[in-house]
Amino acid sequence: MDFSHIDELVFESINHLAISISALNPVMQFLSEKAEYLFYLGIILYWFTREQKNKKMVIVALFSACIGFGIGKILSHFFYRDRPFVHHAVNQLIEHAANASFPSDHSIGSFVIATAIFLFRKREGIIWLLLAGLISFSRIWNGVHFPSDVIAGALIGIFTSVLVYQLIRRWSFAQKCLNSCVDFYENIERKIGLRRSKDQSTHLDQ
Numbered sequence: 343m344d345f346s347h348i349d350e351l352v353f354e355s356i357n358h359l360a361i362s363i364s365a366l367n368p369v370m371q372f373l374s375e376k377a378e379y380l381f382y383l384g385i386i387l388y389w390f391t392r393e394q395k396n397k398k399m400v401i402v403a404l405f406s407a408c409i410g411f412g413i414g415k416i417l418s419h420f421f422y423r424d425r426p427f428v429h430h431a432v433n434q435l436i437e438h439a440a441n442a443s444f445p446s447d448h449s450i451g452s453f454v455i456a457t458a459i460f461l462f463r464k465r466e467g468i469i470w471l472l473l474a475g476l477i478s479f480s481r482i483w484n485g486v487h488f489p490s491d492v493i494a495g496a497l498i499g500i501f502t503s504v505l506v507y508q509l510i511r512r513w514s515f516a517q518k519c520l521n522s523c524v525d526f527y528e529n530i531e532r533k534i535g536l537r538r539s540k541d542q543s544t545h546l547d548q
Contacts, residue, residue, distance in 0.1 A: 345490075352489045353426060356482045360433040366483075367435055373480035374436050377473065378448060381455045384470070388459075395462060397524045402506050403458035410454045410502040411447065414495065418442035427485055434485035446487050449478040449495025457503035474499075 360367055385403060388396040423444040427434045452474035460467025478492035510516045 349488050349490045350430070353482055356479070356489070357426070357433050357485050360435055360483055360485070370480040370483045371435055373477050374448070374484045374486070377477050377480075378452060380473065381452055381470070384459070385455065394524055394528075397527065398510075398520055399458055399462040401520060401523055402461070402503065402510065403455045406458055406499075406503040406506045407451060407454045409506065410450045410498050413498050413502065414445050414447060414450050417445055417494070417498075423488075423491070425486055426488055432485035436484045436486060438486045443487055444491045444494060445498060446478065446481055446491040446495035448481055449474070449487075449492040450499045452477045453496045453499030454503050455499075457500045458507070461503065461507045 360370070385400050389400045419442075421444055422442055425438065425440055425443045426432050427438075428440050453471070456467065456470035456474040459470045474496070478487075478496055481487040481492055482489055510520055
């Protein structure tokens with residue numbers, strides 16, 4: 343029994359849950375289509391918490407995501423694979439273009455951010471990693487990815503975040519660049535704040 347056959351068998355077992363446990367279908371549809379926005383919202387909120395640590399975490403997450411998606415794009419060209427619904431009868435609960443299935447972009451994006459958060463904030467990171475895992479699982483449940491697609495995406499996301507994090511920790515130049523980015527933004531923010539305060543004072547004096 344080759345790997346692709348095992349992959350298809352696992353896919354069928356998970357995808358069949360859409361029939362046997364149909365009550366969870368709305369949750370799985372939400373996870374596949376909307377839950378990724380929670381990661382975008384999280385990144386925005388972390389950035390504006392006024393903690394340098396969080397800003398560094400966001401930069402690491404975004405830079406890692408660029409690398410991760412780049413790796414995914416290259417792999418999708420060299421190892422092109424059709425979506426499960428193209429050649430198989432599946433329980434497809436969400437609409438999706440019949441483009442490359444391997445690796446899963448949703449898994450890359452969610453795991454790259456979740457891993458970055460975990461590396462900086464362990465307790466919260468565990469919750470984000472669980473959410474990333476649920477998003478990946480839902481993509482199989484809803485019939486748009488094979489298990490190996492989401493596993494590969496998760497590994498790419500984890501690998502790129504750890505790589506960038508370790509690079510910054512061990513390479514002083516990268517660390518200086520990161521600190522400079524945060525300092526540059528905070529200086530701009532401080533100047534804008536001072537200008538607003540000055541404008542408000544002028545307006546009150548009038």
